[in-house]
Each structure stands twice: as C-alpha cells, then as structure tokens.
Amino acid sequence: MTVGILRTGAYVPPRAVDNTTIAEWAGTTPEWIRDRTGIDTRRYADDREATSDLAFQAAVDLLGPREGWPRINSVIVATSTGDQAQPATAAALQDKLGLTGIPAFDLNSVCVGYLFAFEVAAGLIARGRDDGVALVVGADIYSRIMNRADRKTVSLFGDGAGATLVGQVPTGYGLLASRLVTDGELRSLVEVPGDTGLFRMDGRAVRDYVRTTLPKLVFEVLDESGFTLADMDRIILHQANTRLLETLIRELGMDPDRVPLTAPRYGNTGAASIPITLHSAHRERPLRRGERILLAGVGGGMSAGAAVLTWY
The missing domain is CATH 3.40.47.10 (Thiolase/Chalcone synthase)
Structure with a gap:
C-alpha cells in the first residue's frame, strides 16, 4: 500500500496589502520591495479571523458539500501561528468541521511544517486498518507577528491556508x-x-x-x-x-x-x-x-x- 495526496484546497483572505502600504510602514519604497523580493502583494487576515478560520475555509474548499465528504480519520494542522498557546488549532478546526472522536493535533516546523505533517499523516495511514483519510492543513497568520518597521521581513509575509486529503493510492503512485x-x-x-x-x-x-x-x-x-x-x-x-x-x-x-x-x-x-x-x-x-x-x-x-x- 502507498499513500498519496488525493485532493487539494486553499484559502487566502480577501484583503490585499500592496507594496505601497508596506513601504509606508517600513520607511522604504515600493520599488525596493519589488526589486529585492519579487513580491507585488500579499493577503492579510481580518482582525476577527483566527488561523483555524483560514484552515476551515481551505478545508471546505477541498471537501465540498458535506454529503460528499470521505471518512476522515485524523486532522493535522501545520502552523507556527496557532489560535492560542493551547489547545491545538487542529482541535478548533475539528470542531468547526463537526468531526468528533478522531485525533486532531498541530505540528510546528515553521514554513516547512506542511511536509512534516504530510509525512506524519502518511505514517498514520500506513499503520491503519481501513481506507480512511487524513486532513492535512498548512495555515498561518504572519501579519500579526510582523515588525512593520523591518522592511526585510514585513515585505515578505502574508496569510493563508492550504489543505490536502492524504490517503491510500494504488501501488506505483x-x-x-x-x-x-x-x-x-x-x-x-x-x-x-x-x-x-x-x-x-x-x-x-x-x-x-x-x-x-x-x-x-x-x-x-x-x-x-x-x-x-x-x-x-x-x-x-x-x-x-x-x-x-x-x-x-x-x-x-x-x-x-x-x-x-x-x-x-x-x-x-x-x-x-x-x-x-x-x-x-x-x-x-x-x-x-x-x-x-x-x-x-x-x-x-x-x-x-x-x-x-x-x-x-
């Protein structure tokens, strides 16, 4: 048995923050930002949005109508900007999705966290005894931890969430x-x-x-x-x-x-x-x-x- 990605989904907040805005915060120019980073814009979450809200939107984009959902056996959220110190953001996501009685936990390897979470999900599925799937989400809200005076970092980061279903696939895939x-x-x-x-x-x-x-x-x-x-x-x-x-x-x-x-x-x-x-x-x-x-x-x-x- 092998494990693969079955489906994808994503969500980015609607609020766009352009280089002109970042330049005003950081005391630089839009041209400097564009030349040094190659980034034109980034998305920022609304003040009322939590990381679990972004993760939820990405999961819904992935899963579609409720009646079509597969049997989800675990929820893993890769994040370094969780809703709060505890409990896990995955617990909040699990509740928002109405999934009970399955493991839900966070994993923090910062920007590469999704790959670590994917590997953990693959291991859980490989040890399982049925054809259930794992919901693996990468979600972060970096806009709230940025030093807006530091042009080298505030110019880089935005907010968003990406979701995948991870499950069994035929041998060779x-x-x-x-x-x-x-x-x-x-x-x-x-x-x-x-x-x-x-x-x-x-x-x-x-x-x-x-x-x-x-x-x-x-x-x-x-x-x-x-x-x-x-x-x-x-x-x-x-x-x-x-x-x-x-x-x-x-x-x-x-x-x-x-x-x-x-x-x-x-x-x-x-x-x-x-x-x-x-x-x-x-x-x-x-x-x-x-x-x-x-x-x-x-x-x-x-x-x-x-x-x-x-x-x-």
Whole structure:
C-alpha cells in the first residue's frame, strides 16, 4: 500500500496589502520591495479571523458539500501561528468541521511544517486498518507577528491556508521518497522571541542555509525515487520569496515552466505555502494521473524537507 495526496484546497483572505502600504510602514519604497523580493502583494487576515478560520475555509474548499465528504480519520494542522498557546488549532478546526472522536493535533516546523505533517499523516495511514483519510492543513497568520518597521521581513509575509486529503493510492503512485531534517543549533536564524513577540530573521544566513541544505535533500529524494530533476513534471517549492526561488531554479537547473510561483501575489504564507502553491498549480493546469511531483522547502528550526510523489 502507498499513500498519496488525493485532493487539494486553499484559502487566502480577501484583503490585499500592496507594496505601497508596506513601504509606508517600513520607511522604504515600493520599488525596493519589488526589486529585492519579487513580491507585488500579499493577503492579510481580518482582525476577527483566527488561523483555524483560514484552515476551515481551505478545508471546505477541498471537501465540498458535506454529503460528499470521505471518512476522515485524523486532522493535522501545520502552523507556527496557532489560535492560542493551547489547545491545538487542529482541535478548533475539528470542531468547526463537526468531526468528533478522531485525533486532531498541530505540528510546528515553521514554513516547512506542511511536509512534516504530510509525512506524519502518511505514517498514520500506513499503520491503519481501513481506507480512511487524513486532513492535512498548512495555515498561518504572519501579519500579526510582523515588525512593520523591518522592511526585510514585513515585505515578505502574508496569510493563508492550504489543505490536502492524504490517503491510500494504488501501488506505483503516491509518495515515493522523502527526507526531513532539523538543525536545531541554527534555530536562532528564524524566531519569534518571547520578549517582543515579533518575528525576526537573519536573512543572509537563511539564504545560505537554503542554498546548501535544500539541494542536498532534493537530490537525495530524487536518487531514492529513481528519477532525476528533469523527470519532474511539477516542482512545488516553499514560496520564501521570488528572488530566492529564481536563484534556486537557476542554480539547480530547473525548468522555470515546471516551477509554479505564488509568492508574487501572496507572499510567503508560511506552512500554507506549499499546499497553496500545489492547489494553485492544479487549478491553472489540472494535475494528470502519473505526473511526477517534487515538493521541497525550508523553515525555521532550521528545518528542511523534500518529497517525490506520483500523482494519482
């Protein structure tokens, strides 16, 4: 038995925040933001919206009418900006969806959290005894932890949620290989210190980590899967910022047409980034059975992950 992604959904708040607004906050210019990040706009949640609300909207987009829902055996939310310190945001999502008596829990590996959650879901399903599925959601509201005076970070982040159903697929499809890694000694590179509650990042050091760690993981999973980068039909990367993605595409020799980008219009949506981009790619050009997909990204911790799967 193999495990794969069965369905996708996403939600971004309607409020668009453009570079002119960010420039006013941070004392810079829209041109500086566009040149340095490649981001044109990002979405911010309403003051009344919680992370679980964004996750709920993405789940509803994925699940459709209630009468068509599959049997969901677990709810996993990847987030570093949960509704509150406790309980888990997944518990709030479970309640909003009317799902009872199943495990619901959060996972925090910052921007790469979705890949960690996907791996956990695959393990739960592989150990199961029925054909139920896992609801795996990446959701973050970064707008509330931004230092608006820091042009290097406030220009990057937006809010959103991406959802997937993870379940059994026929042999030959689904997850073929994956790698996850955390280098905790570098955890201070991306953090929200308790004394300020505001996001901070050593951008140059993070960029260096991405450019060394991510290629290593990517080629490890490709080797394990028996494929090459040229064999990948879609390459879904964490949307850290457009300029960094352009560097990775160039340095790894990726075909830009196979690497969809959502960063220019949504910014970096944290753990939601990979599932939002997968869903967007599917909406723009539906995934076909047998397509080979590479998922990869880096997040705080410092953590990184990569996975190769065949779409069913």
